[in-house]
Amino acid sequence: MPNKILQKQHVSIDIYFLNKLAAFAYFLFAIFGIAHCELSANNTHFSKKSKSQKDTLKFTSPEVVIIGNRITTQNTISSASTTYFSKEEISKIPALQISDIINKSPGVYIKNYGGAGGMKTANIRGTNASQSIILLDGVQLNSKQNSIYDLSLLPLSFIEEIEVTRGGSSDIFGANALGGAINLLSPKQKSNTYKINYNLGSYNEHKLSLALPTFEVNNFLFTLATSALLSKGNYKFNFDEYGVTNELQRENSQFDNFGIFFNSDYLINDVNFLNFKTINTYTDRGVPGAVVQNRIESKYATIKEFSSFNNLLYNLQINNNYFVKINLIGKYNHQKYNDDQPNAIETLKSATFLNTEFITNINNLWKLPNFNINSNIEYSYSNLIGDMLDKCVGREVSRNNFSIALYLDKIFQIKSNQNISITPSGRIDLYSNFKPSYSYAIGGLYQLSLKNKSIFEIKGRYSNNFRIPSFNELYYFNYGTSDLRPEKSQSFDLSTSFAFVDIFKFEISGFLINTRDQIISIPKNTISWAAMNLGKVLTNGIEILLSTSAFDKKLQTSFAYTLQEARDKSLESLNYNKLIIYTPQEILNATISYSPIKPIFLQLNGEYTSHRFSLPDNSYESMLSNYLILNSSIAYQFNYNKIDCRLQFEINNILNNNYHIILNYPMPGRIFRIGLKLEI
């Protein structure tokens, strides 16, 4: 029997964990040993700082809007609907991975295959994961191989802020931004403390992150952080087999994720600097398959994945009005799939993929009175070497892309507290294996301010967007279709917001996305599929964001609600007007935070998702039921021997609900987690 009846679950440190911990300890010892030597040498520098200077300080570039691959502020596109998670907000949310933060934004739905190691992709405004861009400091992370990015790969501790741009934005971000973009921002602030964070959770889950204080040598500044997340993922779930509900245990869902973040700055003068950043992650995980009666698929399949992200930035301020940024970016991803299933066909037992990408771009920003002109010129080369590519292309495929983009922001001052911005933009992308793609947008913003704070806004945007087919869609063995066309879409967005001091903020947005030539996987028969340009999809909906604060911020609430529809509008489709699979019509995420006395923080969070369909005919049998998940946490903050400590206890899925986000991929039941965060 492939399934085991669940043994009683213990949260304990076992041999498995000790082995992993030892490996990680050695890894850290090597890194921190070196770093500590450097720090000791510069100890004098830190000893000069007073207690008041212990807080982090904003360090780097001026707050500018830069388009293309470098977006460094929260108001990336002033006329687009955006959700911004600040460093402070992120630190308060009990979250294991980045997806736990992002799903608090309206318009975002996380597809989760279950557990810490399950793939997690973000779907914005009813589009699919390949139609939403994930960026790291403005650089696209979506794989050229499959167009998506798995949010479980990047450690949360390397991310300080998150911006979610909802709505089409290819004019700014390039290909794939049909639904929107999620920009993950790495730490840019100088830190004077050691940060240590350890969490212990159910299913042998251990999370440890360490960050050193920024240290300086002459004009150089260095930041180093590491992270490890280990989980056996052997959670229990209930499953109906032949009329009997059995309690089973998820197998082959272990997840080991290690990461290291290194940032260095060289200050040329007060305004100009060179920055080099590298983020490297290594993930070794099981990839359990679907659970069906009397069988769990892929009980032996694993993926080992090494990713490296490297960015060299030259930040240049020519004068008070003219800024230039030059980037050199290298991305590397090596993935090895292995399935030791005894009966598997030899050619399906293992596959290796090496995906490399090189990007260079130049950004220019002219800041004139009430007028910003922003341009970006970019060249990128991407390459995939791997097994399982179509025989006609051999083992290697590549693509060159050259793009030019222009973004204008004209501000009309109506009164001292009112202004209107108009933001036209355009972009052309030239590809080595596709016709040129043009994307453009026009947006507007009316803003009413009180004491320099925006209290009322109306904004709207129209954009024309595209997505280039991934290498897999073009060339994957027995799946790819080499003559696919790019997807095209038009996106409309209208939103209004009202804020009253810091105690109340309300925002409502309406959107419509009309996508044609959508690339869909069409079955050629019952087990093999092919990518085809068949779909026309119309998505529309509203999003509501409401946040309140009361009793001197002791009681805070947030409420993100999405009501949407994504329907197949392909005239010849057998499923015309049916809902697109795995796209819920209703998503709600609400949180109440309460601090009765200052060192204690309580939080209750609820996530509701309406039913979805797993088949395009929307038959009742293909329906996945709605689910409501309640999570809670309590945190206690204190100072011990001048060490800032935060002790936190969480319970996720309090009601122990059984639910699936992806059909036959069960999600975990109740999870307990305890964590300690130290700042020294």
Add this chain to the structure above:
Amino acid sequence: MNILKSKYKIIILFFSFSIVFTSCVKEPVSPLISSNDTSSKGIYVICEGLWHYDNSALSKINENDGNIIPNYFQLINNYKLGDLANGGIMYKNDLYIVLTTPAIIEKINLLTGKSIGRLKLKPESDPRKIYILNDTTAYITNLMNHSVSVINPRDMIDKNIEITVGPAPENISGDGKYVYVANSGFGDYLYDEPGAGTISVINSANNNEINKIPCGENIIEVKYNKKLNRLYACYFHLPSNKDSVGGIVEYSLPHQKEINRLRSRANAIAFSEDEVDMFYNTDEGIYRINLLNNEFKPELIIKNPNQKEKWYSIAQYGNKIYIGNAKNYQTKGEVIVYSMSNFSQPIAKYEVGLNPNTIIKY
């Protein structure tokens, strides 16, 4: 200040209320399907479902009153049939269904619709099709084990006999003495392995493979015609060779000699009840070949009016021909019925489960 506090309370109440009660999208309720049909007679359709969806079904059609029960098995037995019902055969009053993913043979009594036996085969052997020789011996192809298992269908016992055949065996048939197995080679994956694209011949007396008859790449179907004592096989092309077609091959028995070969994108074959005609299915529609005519010449008898809809199976009973329409493989299928005396218009259409691959009249 008190007023302000009241406002806060209202906000909190509103918020709390909104968490619990905001859903304005109603979840569909289960369609009410009850079985008033007390007759066991009817058309039974094995619907394969989709891989990993666990949604195979046995549909039942009562042609007399047009009553359809799309998920008859689940209705009677209160549990799902399983994942990928790839094969099925009626033997006496029982129906044997082969479920590939869970490696299960489900035995159903057609008089009651109840499951009367479930045989768990070797895990992950991926059984595909079944051929029943007699009350106590049946053969099952194991796609991933490149073998054929022998079971006792009456007692639902695995005899623990595994006969090694060619790579990725699919369909299976027999003439009472020999068992014929289509060694597909699993499309592109094993097409160059020894034995791929052949028909294994197994001597049922000693369960030894005695021959491999060459056929064609990606052979899927093999069917024995008792009346003519001939064997018919249907092979596909390799998916990577996009411009190539498969075909149908006719062999004379007992010499196992190829006597006819027809190039065609046929994906299912069936015989008429008198076994004089063979029907096969392509994207264009249903073709018929009169097997008594040595020319082996096909005639398009039913044109598929919408070639985007994939016809997936055929059967002929009485004066009717039944076509299993899988549509786009992701939408509920249907059984289209034509009269043998008039192929211009269907006489009935019945909505069944996903991907109907076997149509059986009981």
